[in-house]
Amino acid sequence: DQIILAAEREQIVAWALQGLARLKANKDYTLPSSHRVVIDDMANQNNSVRYFLSQSPRLKVGVREHEGLSPSKTRTTGDLLFDEYWAFCAMAGGVMRVPRT
Structure with a gap:
């Protein structure tokens, strides 16, 4: 997990921010x-x-x-x-x- 986290930290943060934007737009989680x-x-x-x-x-x-x-x-x-x-x-x-x- 540490190797993946070190190599892909920026991509993981970018992916999380996309999810946060969708969460705010939908005002709920996508189930x-x-x-x-x-x-x-x-x-x-x-x-x-x-x-x-x-x-x-x-x-x-x-x-x-x-x-x-x-x-x-x-x-x-x-x-x-x-x-x-x-x-x-x-x-x-x-x-x-x-x-x-």
């Missing part, structure tokens, strides 16, 4: 897209309801997902939704389910 993936994975691991809502292949959320469907196919009762959640958690294996209340 890679993998950062959002890790945050989502961690949030899903800590919240089984969030995991269900974001990952269930049978759950359709949003207006676009229901275009052209009759109103009877765009609504569900709380009991049926909870049953779907319960089954999803059982199929996912090891997912802590929250009680109905």
Whole structure:
């Protein structure tokens, strides 16, 4: 590290100053897209309801997902939704389910 630091000190400082200028312009750090993936994975691991809502292949959320469907196919009762959640958690294996209340 000392050899590299001695040989490339000016380049390292110039690189850091470019980063500082970008940081000031953006008013925040530049985060890679993998950062959002890790945050989502961690949030899903800590919240089984969030995991269900974001990952269930049978759950359709949003207006676009229901275009052209009759109103009877765009609504569900709380009991049926909870049953779907319960089954999803059982199929996912090891997912802590929250009680109905």
